Amino acid sequence: MARIRNIWRIDPFSLRVRLTVGIAAVSALGLSSVAIWTIWQMQQILIGSHKRYVEEIAQRLPRDAEIYSEMFSVATGIQKAIDNLANSQTFLWVISPDGINRAKSVNLNAMDTTAIALLSLRQVPASPQVFAINHRYFVMCARTLRVNGKSWGQLFIAQDISDEQTMFLAVVQSLGVTSLLILMAITVAIALYIQRSLQPLMQINQLAAKVSAADLGQAKLQCDRAPTEVRELARTYNMMLERLAAAWEQQEQFVSNVSHELRTPLTIVYGYLQSVLRRETNLTTTQRDALETAASEADRTIRLLQDLLDLARADSGHLHFHIEAVPLNALVAEVAGMAQQYSNREIAIEANDEIIVLADRHRLKQVLLNLIDNAVKYSDFSLPITLKLDQLEQARIQVCDRGVGIPLQQQARIFERFYRVDESRATSGYGLGLSIVKTLVDGMGGCVTVASRLGEGSVFTITLPIAV
Structure with missing residues (x-):
């Protein structure tokens, strides 16, 4: 049903609608032209025969009157010629x-409204024309009647074509309805044909919407039966995906190699700096401050490289998780104690029941430390950080702070790599912490979300499956 609704959803700016409307308009123009020409031809055939008949009477009656006038008076001869040529549909009179x-003619003796209207006519052309009188139709003409070289007045001839005209109008109406139905059928057929022809383009769009960095190499578009132009587009699209997959793989390999190669020497440097700080007692204050700064930066760089290495492993599918039943209350208490010790901040825990979750203990601890570290950076020192635990269908962990908050328009991007909400008030880090959090939580089968208001703080919520 969803696919049917999508097919018949009307987007006035879509190529399908524009092609359908354009072709349907051309079809309507052609069909209407044929219908109009057909109607005109039918009208010519119908009216033409009656016009010729009226013309023949106009030419014959004077000759017949002259013949009768040889035996009778001219007036009687004219009347006899009229009676001879008149019939139920033909009316003749002389004024x-x-x-x-x-x-x-005799049929004009019944003085009904139509007869009165006919006899009252004076302005009638010499060539036969169609007149509508009292909802009836007549082909009429008027000629000067000359008998034996003398003018006897105007001869009026009227041929009743009401039945034929009524039938003609019914045929025209039927033709109009038929043309409309045919046009509707053509429009539907055109829409379905264009929909089918554009299906490969829709497949390209759907595939492009689903392609991610993880499946660039596997995403392929098959359009063997599509039109040549669409096949060319699909081939170009597949080649682009192959180039992107190769570039992404090279980037992942580069990040992984650099992170791995730099982490070891930096770890050694950090170890030596810590050793010097612990053992040397004759350092000046300036020297000790310099060594502590160097050690701090080395530690921060090592953590950055570890984050990059974890992300590279996650992208390549080599980030492994040891999923087990983990007592969440004890783990959160341990993490809160660690965070309180290094940050000197008050960290409160709100929990009721004991909760057992399915997770990687080490990765979950890393996630919570990252979120607490983020809360520490962006909230006032005097305000506590709260960890709330509860469970419904899944276990839920909330890290709450009363800090500066995150603008609503930026909340959807804070889990992106290297994205920082406000560079001017960022204290440290490279914008990888929340990206690592999302990667690790997703890898454990959970979900992480954020709800925040400016000036009121932020709440990061983690949901994880419960151990049965």
Whole structure:
């Protein structure tokens, strides 16, 4: 059902809608042109035959009147010629120059409204034309009637075509409805055909939305039956993914190698600095401060390299977890004690029941230390940091501080690598701590989120599966 809704979802700016509307408009123009031409031709055939018939009567009646006038008077001859040519659908009458009705066909004797309207007409063209009178249709013309070289007035001829015109209008209406239905069917067929033709483009879009750094090498788009242009696009897209996968692999390898190669000598340097600080008693204050600063920076650089190494291992799938049942209350108490000792901050724990979680003890401890360290950096020294433990369907750990908070528009990015909310108030670090937290929590089958308000503090929430 979701796929059907997506197919028929209308986006006025999409290529599918634009092509459908464009082709449907051209089809409508062509279909309407054919329909109009067909209607015109039908009209010409229908009206043309009646016009010719009326024209023939207009030419024949004077000759017939002259023949009858040889045996009768001219007036009688005209009447007999009219009676001979009139029928139920043909009306003839003669009006003298002074407006007197000299002769008329028998079917005009029934003085209904139509007959009265016909007899009252005066302005009728010489060439046959269609007139609408009292919801009826007539082909009419008027000619000067000359018999034996003398003018006897105006001859009016009217051919009733109401039945044919009604049938013609019904045919036109049916043709219009049929054309509309055909146009709708064509539009639907065009939409489905374009939808099918653009399916490879939709696959490219869906694949691009799902591709991540971890599966660059495996992501491939297959469009063997697609149009040539789409196949070329898919081939170019696959080549781009291959280049990105190679570049990403080289970057991961570089970061891993550099982190590994630099960590060992820096660890040695840090060890020697600590040894000198512990054993030498004749150092001046300046020398001791310099050595302590060097040792602190070396330690910070070692931790940075360890974070980079962990991220590189996670990207390559080589970051392993030892998942076991871990007593969460005891672990949190241990971490809180460690953090309170090195930060000299008050760290409170709120917990009721004993909670056992499935996690990697060492990695979970690293996660909590990172979050507590983050809370220490961005909250006032006099304010406590609270660790809350509870469980519903999963175990939940909350690290709460009452610090500066995080802007809402930046909360979605704080777990990105090297991202720092505000460089001007950042105290230390390289923006890897929260990225490490998310990587480790995800690796243990959990989830980490943040809720924060400026000036009120932040709450980082970790959910982990419970050991059954």
